[in-house]
Amino acid sequence: MSKPKVLAIAGPTASGKSELGMALAESFGGEIVCMDSMQIYRRMDIGTAKPTAAERAKIPHHLVDIREPDQAYSVAQYAEDAKAAISNILARGRVPILVGGTGFYLRALTHGLHLGGVPSDPKLRERLKDEAGDAAGRKRLHERLQTVDPVSAERLHINDVARVSRALEVYELTGNPISALEQPAYDSPYEFLIFGTELERAALYSRIDARVDRMMADGLPDEVKALLGEGISPRAQAMQGIGYKELVPVFSNHDPLEHAVSDIKRNSRRYAKRQLTWFRRDNAVHWLDMAEKTVHTQAVNIAKAFLEGTNA
């Protein structure tokens, strides 16, 4: 008995994932499951390049606008939500298509991360974050981890505050080191065909620049201003998104807008690079050259063979 088939489109920002997703959805009666850590937030439309109302009217999109901007979210939550969405789509005889650039989320689905069942503790995180404010504090945290969980301390760099904190968090919450958590073999309930969207670096970067300029013209500053106006904290997870965190000081500190714009472009480039690193590591990814005129057709043909089970 074969597993249900799921399509996925991963790749760097601004490389054309959404358009490809729409094309595949139209060809196969598919529905899109958002795989993006920022598009889950409501009222963050421009900066996240969220699918438009027209696109969403044409093809159902899942897991978009499922959180308020002041709420937290996590991979574990995503894995749960995505599985529910996929089951729902499959149950109606449609094809689920994951579209997005969050590598960690994809990995949680394909490699089935066993996330330990230890949810985060916001207050504890705040405390650890404050303590990690200077070099001495970071050293102290790492030393503490060394005594309670030497295995994790060994592989975590002192400056990697997010991970050192998480390891300490798990220990403080459960009394067990994170490195000792059970990680049984995982067998994904789905069979995936993963497309990776690729472009020559220079072309990708100029697309990113153009997209950022368009976002600014479309009113990204007003979007950020509105979020701040409704009381969303600059420390909120949602406000760490690229395009948001850079614009906050324009309003809170009268920083020049042009600096924010160039920072957004630079951070988007770096982000695209990190995304590429993530997806390149997965050798199941079927790369597509997005500069080719016929990519959509190529992808449709490959997906067709996959869905019909005729792929060898």
Add this chain to the structure above:
RNA sequence: GCCUUGGUAGCUCAGUCGGUAGAGCAGUAGACUGAAAAUCUACGUGUCGGUGGUUCGAUUCCGCCCCAAGGCA
């Protein structure tokens, strides 16, 4: 036309009292198990504007030329 100050890594610049050079930013590669658009790690050779000269040796000193900025006419 003359004077002055510059011309060194993609950019901004430092430096070599003559022994072929280094920071920041940009960039590149990588990691990633409940923050992931987050967090972190590693990586610095370039006709030192061109050309002659002095010298064992010149990016460094001298001459000339080119370019840029400013000033004087």
